[in-house]
Amino acid sequence: MPVVSWRLVDYHVHSTQSVDGRSSLDEICSRAVELKLDEIGFCEHVDFEPDDPGFGFFDYRRYSEAIDRARARYADRLTIRKGAEIDYSLESENQIRTWLEDKDFDFLVGSIHYVDHIALDLGKEIDIPPRAVVSKYYTKVSQAAESRLFNVIGHFDFIRSYIPSGYDLASIASDIIDRAFERMVSNGVHLEINSRRKLDRDPFPSRRLILQYLDKGGELFSFGSDAHSTRSLGVGIRQSMDLLHSLRPKAVHLLFD
C-alpha cells in the first residue's frame, strides 16, 4: 500500500555547488517542481580530508546566493532547505565546529566517506581486512552521532558496498551499530534512508538495520536520493517510504516535522 500521509521530500541532493554535482541548483529546483516534490534539501559536500577532490571546493557565499535566488524564484512552488553533507572524522571534529560557527544551515548531514584516510569510492576495492574496516567505519558513525554536530547520519551502512559478499556485516559490528543507534536516539539524530542503490536492492541502510534502529526506539527519519543531477532526483524515495511503512514503525517523525 503506498504511503500517502508523508510529504514527498528529497533531503539529499547535490548540485554543482558540490565538486561532483552535474546539474545547477536552479535546474534541480525546476525538476523538483515537475516531479511535484513538496520539499527539497540541498546537501552539498563539505570535505575536510586534504586529498579529497572536494577539499576547498565548497563556497558558502556562492551557495547561499544560489539558495536565495532559488527561494525567490520558486517561492510558492517548492520548499527549499539549505543543508550540507559534511564528511566526519574525530580528527577534523574541532575544525568542523569552528568552520560552522559563522554559517547558517537548515540541516547538517554527517557522513563517513573515509576509513584510515582511504576513500570509500564506489567501484574501488580497499585493502584493509573486512572485519577491521567494518569496525573502524561504524566507530566513526558512532562518533559522528555522539558529536551532536549533525541532524542526520547519511547513508548509515555505506561500507556495505566495499565488503565482499559472504561477510555478515551486521553481526561483525552489531555492538558498535547498537551503540551508534543508541547515540542517535539519545541525541535526536535522524536516520537517513538513502535510495542511491538500484531499486531492486536495499537502500542505505538495509532493511535489517532499519529494524535494528526501530528496536532501539528510533523514530526520526530523513529520506534522500543522493542525486548528483536532475536525472536521479527523487528516485527511490517513494520506495524507501513504502519500505519504512512496511516495517510497521510505532512512530515516524521526518526531518522538519
Ligand SMILES: [Zn+2]
Ligand atoms: Zn555521501
Ligand SMILES: [Zn+2]
Ligand atoms: Zn551525498
